[in-house]
Amino acid sequence: MSDDTSPCILVCVLDPVSGFCIGCGRTGAEIGGWLGMGREDRVALKALLPARLAGMTTRAVREGGRRARPSAR
Numbered sequence: 001m002s003d004d005t006s007p008c009i010l011v012c013v014l015d016p017v018s019g020f021c022i023g024c025g026r027t028g029a030e031i032g033g034w035l036g037m038g039r040e041d042r043v044a045l046k047a048l049l050p051a052r053l054a055g056m057t058t059r060a061v062r063e064g065g066r067r068a069r070p071s072a073r
Helices: 028-036 039-055
Strands: none
Touching: none
16 A cells, blocks of 8 residues: 655745756645645655656755755855
């Protein structure tokens, strides 16, 4: 049986390029609609998340959950 619990890891920052949360890989709409989704939809969405996260180039996070910004050197 597949797990349908929330994939949230409390790093809630949406990447401006991909639109995915850098913590869990969901879109803002998917995060907001999670509680209204049926079990099968949750399981299907969770199956997509590892590939989304692996494909992201912006995964750097610093304290406070903010996306790391390039230094101005």
